[in-house]
Amino acid sequence: MIMMIMMQRSASSYCNRRHRGLQPDVTTLNILIRGLGHDNRxxxxxxxxxxxxxxxxxxxxxxxxxxxLIAASCKQGQNDKAIQMLRMMEKNDxxxxVVVYSTIIDSLCKDKLVAKAFNLFSEMKSKGIPPNIVTYTSLFQGLCKLGQWKEAxxxxxxxxxNGISPNVQTFSALVDCLCKDGKLKEGNQVIDIMTARGVEPNTVTYNSLMEGYCLQGDMDKAKGIFDLMLKKGSIVDVFSYSILINGYCNERRMKKAMLLFEEMTCKGMVPDTVTYTTLIGGFCKExxxxxxxxxxxKLKVGCPLPNIHTYSVLLDGLCRNRQIDMALKLFGELEGSNLDFGISLYNIxxxxxxxxxRIECARDLFRSFPSKGLQPDVKTYTILIIALSTKGLFSEAEALLRGMEEKGCSPDTVTNNTIIQGFLRNDELSRAQELIQEMMTKGFCADDSTAKMITDLITEGKLDPAFHPVEKKSE
Structure with a gap:
């Protein structure tokens, strides 16, 4: 809000100056540019x-x-535009x-474009611009995220x-990547090194370690880290609670999750959309x-409001629990909202x-795609092909397979194996063989189930021994 007011005042000042024949100065224009960037313009x-x-x-x-301008471009993930601005900057003498270079390098690393980031790193050093702790931390985190531990x-x-001592952000980046990679022992060792160097772990550090234990289902150790944070006086934030709540939800320990939810609200913390969505997903699993x-x-009447992920989680939960009428009602509500969503929710x-x-209802929804400007993806087709094959409607399933290819949507391994298994299961053996031979020319690879079905049929004498199944490629 403050930024919008600043932008409006700067724009007003700019217009008044121009109207009176006065030239705006660079300070006014910089504020206006900052406002436009903040407004994603x-x-x-x-x-x-x-x-x-x-x-x-x-x-x-x-x-x-x-x-x-470069910072605004990076915030939107427009790294190429940020680099263009860097070149324009140089042309304008x-x-x-270091701040400009570090901003772009950090954005590239977050998008896992680490090689490009290192090119800029080399460039800035060649121009006599010494990297700082922010530059090094961004690159270090980028290497860790890619699992390039030796290079890191x-x-x-x-x-x-080079005389750059790692700070809490550098160490925390390492702990986070190690824990997400399941290297909890190494993550703890890094924390020991931090404290030995006089660098005190912060909330981000402990959150990463706690999340690592949650990912491994070790909720006792995760809760131990949470309690340690409280004991040390570290700030336990909404994210800390959400991590632990998510861990309990994944382990289907909803009583524990709800106790934490109530505890955080009693402390005056406002649960965010992630917290609510996590609990919704946990209840659906149970x-x-x-x-x-x-x-x-509760989320709909409060602040923040549900987002696309929230709707996706609840819709999936309703469908998995066979509450289709509720799911249809929720989907209708979503279509009437201002939220922008794509094919993934339709697939659910x-x-x-x-x-x-309720295949006919699914067909009707599928047929409505053109009027909605939607393009089905490989998952959409595969879902319908599986359903049609299960119902024994193989001709229709094959027609859908042909249709997706005509529309430039290439079937994947799941799609191909699904339809072949359907033909094999219903003794449509000659048609199955024709499809396999045809798909082999397109790089078809039978999965274990398809290969076993063909082998069993050969053993039973239903298929010619000369017909060899296409075996699954070794990974």
């Missing part, structure tokens, strides 16, 4: 930067101008600083040899649909309808 901000020099000498873009270790040593619906209702509902043997 990066293209407009970039256009304004390109026009600034025409306003006069006092309006030449400076390092703050470009840095602001405006020397980039080498880079860590390089960082120390078949407690009424409790899931009640939690969803179509799968639920097919599982509940």
């Amino acid at each position: 990066v293209d407009e901000a970039a256009s304004l930067v390109r026009k600034m020099e025409a306003f006069g000498e006092g309006c030449k873009p400076n390092v703050i101008t470009f840095g602001t 405006c020397k980039p600083n 270790s080498r880079f860590f040593k390089e960082m120390n040899s 078949g407690r649909i009424d409790d899931a619906q009640n939690m969803f209702s 509902l179509i799968d639920g309808l097919c599982t509940a043997r």
Whole structure:
């Protein structure tokens, strides 16, 4: 809100100056660019930067101008645009600083474009711009996320040899990646090294370790970390509670999860959408649909509001628990909302309808796609092909297979094996052989179930021994 007010005032100031024949200065324009970037209007901000020099000498873009625009581009994940701005900056004789380079490097690493990030790292060093702790931490975290531990270790040593001491953010990045990779022992060892160096672990560090234990289903140790945080006086935030609640939900220990939920609200914390969505998913796993619906209702009347992931979790839960009428009602509500959603939620509902043997309803939904501007994906087709094959409607299933290929949607291994198994199971052996031979030319690879079915049929004398199943490729 404050940023919008600033942007409006800057825009007003800019317009008044222009109206009175006065030239705006670079400070005013920088505030306006910052506001546009904050409002995700990066293209407009970039256009304004390109026009600034025409306003006069006092309006030449400076390092703050470009840095602001680059940060906004990175925030939107537009790394290529950020690099374009970097090049424009250089052409305008405006020397980039370590903050500008570090911003782009961090964004590239978050998108796992670590090789590109290291190219920029080499570039900045060649221009005499010394990297700082932020630069090193971003690159170090990027290497860890890719599981390139050997290279990360080498880079860590390089960082120390260059006089850059790792801070809590650097160590926390390492702990996070180790724990997500299941290396809990190593994660604890890093925390020991931190404390030995006088670097105190923070909430982010402990949250990462706690999440690591939750991912392994070791809730006693996860709760132990949570209690340690409280004992040490570390800030236990909404994310900390959400991690532990998610762990209990995954282990179907909803009583524990709800106790934590009540505890955090009693402490004055406001659960976020992630917390509510986690609990909704947990109740659905236990078949407690009424409790899931009640939690969803609480979220709808409060703040924050449910997002697409929340609807997806509840819709999937309703379908898995055969509450199809409720699922259809929820989906209708979603279609009437302002939320933007794609094919994945349609796939959930179509799968639920097919599982509940309401195939005609699933077909109707599928046929409505063109009017909604939707394009079915391979999962949509596979769900319907499985349903049709299960019902013995092989001709229709094959027609759907042909239709998806004609529309440029290539069937995957699951799709191909599903339809072949259907033919084999119903003794449509000649048609199955024809399909296999045809699919082999397209790189078809039989899974274990298909290969076993063919082998069994050969053993039973129903298939010619000369016909060899296509064996699953070794991984």
